[in-house]
Amino acid sequence: MKQLAIVMGVGIDKVPGTDEIEVTVQIVKPGATFVGQEGGGLGGSETKPVWVASARGRTISEAQRRLNLKSSREIYWAHCIFLVLGEELARQGVDDVLDFFLRGPQPREFMWIMVARGTAKQILTAEPELEKIPAQAIGFLTRSKAGHAVMLKDFVKQVVTPGTGATASLLELTTAIEGEDQEDGQKPKEVKMVGGAVFRQAKLVGFLDETETRGLMWLRGEVVRGVVTIPSPEKKEGRISINIYRSRTKVIPEIHDGMLKIKVEIDTEGDLAEEQGPDDASQPAVIEEINQYMASQIEERCHLALQKAQTDLQTDVFGFGEAVHRRYPQEWKLLKNRWEDEFPKVPVEVTVNAQIRRTGLMTKPIFKKIQSLKS
């Protein structure tokens, strides 16, 4: 234990113009855990609790060897929370660098896999402030399930499954306070999950923005928590937000007369979180109307993601191919080899059944009366 340099996060970048890669690791400093457990207290330490170092090599092991030349302790991977890949490297293919993390006994297959817009090094040198150890601040972004998070083992499974595209979370540098960097010239030092990175056969082919990523998560059945915002049915400029707490997605491929169609059925439940409009949430009929709006809002997000994946990226990130494989194993044998050509043309029908179950601590909005007095 005293001779180990515990890696908390690792980033890998391509070194431009060479066949080398650069491995950046964030290592917990020895004794860092003793420096003020909950901050404040003892005058708050000036020094960072982590040591960030990088080294180049043609393989990760070679780079690790070189890291060891400047590290007083043995590099130890077992506690690594995430692996972030630089954009350039991801475009050229990530399969070569992933073998190290599957073959070695130390790194765990449940570490998170992410892609950095720009270089991975930037992400590892960023200094998000909420957690003592920056790597934890980044790794724990996945916990809220608000963004798209993928484990290494699932990523690998998607890469090796024929016809399926793989995805990873997309990271970007940002500031804690919006717009701080433009106004005060602050260096962005926080890290944000901004969407999804889409891979076709281990090569990065494009990005999904925040909304499209939500659509992707709905279609894959991953949304556990999140907020859906819809226009108020009665008064178009007001907005209503619903807190999603349960959802279930069923992907049902159907073949009729040799024509393939994908039906996606989404069931979801949520609570009313915020209401700006005048709608009377104590009326069952109004709730029914909100349900309809909510369903169409979710459908819209799904269609955005579908359009991006089918038209722009032409990559099956939803696992529709595998769904066909499961339901129609015989037909899939023929379809498998031309799935990449078929996927962009497959009609997808999304039906959403959304239900509001509870309305929070209020029924009808209290401000409705004031507004109606004014008008």
Added chain:
Amino acid sequence: MKDKVMISSVEWGCLIANLILSTGVLFVPSVTAGTAKQDAWLAGLLATGFGLGITLLLTALWRRLPDQNLIQAAETILGKWPGRLVSLFYLWWLLHTTAAISQEFGDIVLIGFLPETPFIVIILVGIALSAYAVRSGLEVIARLNLVFLPLVISLLLLSHLLVINVMDGKNLLPVGETSLSNLVKGAIPTTAWLGELVVMWMFIPCLNQNHEVRTASLTGILVTGLLFVLTDLIVVAVFGPVQVASFVISTLNAARMIHIAASIERVEAFTLGIWVFGGVVKISLFYLAFVYGLAEWLKLRDYRPLVLPAGGLIVAMGMLNYRNIVELFYFAGKSWPVYSLLTVEVGLPVLMLLVALGRGIKAQPRGNGSEGTN
């Protein structure tokens, strides 16, 4: 060789389970998923069926000659010299397989847990422990196994249970896609593992309730086979068949995935537990069968003087047989199952049963001459 060692039929069944389970359960998913894909568990069921068939075959022989171990039975059935030749082959197979298992034992501890420890340290400790158990005799190993088998099974079930949160049942679909020939191909290694039951032939005279030999053996094989099927299901559900097929020790990979509430994680020592508690019993049984058989073959009064020399031989062979893990697993996964099934596990027993039928050797419901009661 006279011995008054006696074990009960419960101990018999438990020995069978640990004899096969301890190594098998670590490798079964990856060798099966290679050909049977997501239907690995179907191949496992098929293998269990084959294993029960082998059990019926072997017990048919055992019931005919309940007081004779493999060496004696081969002589009785095939005649003096053909019988001695066949048993010599069995002895070679036992020695060779014991060495291969010992090497596996060392390699797994090295791969997963102690990469910097010299190989000889691990294999020496393992074989020394087994040598001690072997010197103490079958009764001691059987009692020890009554403690170890529940440990092995509960560690296995616990590591299966804790990995439920990362399982995805979709990985197992579609069911039945693999062709029958690929299913059979996928079932062969598992079947060969179950066929290791033949090792128990050396101890047949030690079973005190001879009439229960078939029930006890069938139960042992059935439980083991079903645990293999369960392991196939769980491991494939966690990773999907493509990844499983490329793993070396797939059960270890599954245990590595355990992480619950940020507190229960990095518990792959469970797998090491299965491996150590089970492996010691397995190596001891193979080792004991070898020295028992050799003593019988050489007509010695006691097998104990052979224990240490045989141990030295096993360590040496374990270190020299295969230069690397690739050669070892290539042999253990591809050649050994076919080789074992065709000869010691099915081929020779079928031959012996046919000869026994031809010579009119009838089943004896009760052991005579031994103090078997009932």
